[in-house]
Amino acid sequence: MPGETSGAKTWQFALNGATKFRFSVLVWTEVPDPDAYSVRLTRISAGYGHTCGHDLDGKLYCWGDNRYGQLGDGTRIDRPTPVAVQVPTAHATLTVSAGHYHACGLSVAGPAYCWGSNVFGQHGDGRTINNAVPVFVAGTY
């Protein structure tokens, strides 16, 4: 990961009478194919420690802090790259807004959904339980 330092490996050289030596090296690394994991977003919204956005097809992604499930991927694992929010497939997202520790999306078809921290009932689902995946805002649309 960026900034990360690898585990240490011991290097040994036989001196064979020499008192100094020099060498040059290159670092080789595997990196993700950007086309395989990157996304092309048309709209984003930044929360406190997380960010969410959606692409042209209305598919939602979030990344960053996930302690309250605010990435909507069904886990509470922080993600340094975008992960798909588990929105029901029938609901393409029209717009998304990230709050302090939660986020909400509005679907093209009308229903709105929220995920993440829900301690104040900010998901509008009639409860105050955090949700790691989107839940629909109560009411009719």
Next chain:
Amino acid sequence: MNGESSGGPSYNLVVGSQHRYVRMANDAPVMDATTWSANVTVQNLTLQPFGTLDGTTAEAAGVRVFFVDEPNNGVEVLNHDGEATFTEAVPQ
């Protein structure tokens, strides 16, 4: 080389520029009459994840250090992991 990839899409990247893209460092070396040894680390100074196929999961041998020039005054590297050849100049 050991540590074959577990599969999945990936690029291979050869990185240079000490203190710009990577920082190689070693702790205090131990030297006796015949041998020099030290613990060596590699730090990723870029914004690109290193050693991972998916941006999150670390590959066991996803970062390797190759000698471009070994010592040429009789000093020998004692603990190579192996040898490999770069066969393509483009991502593979």
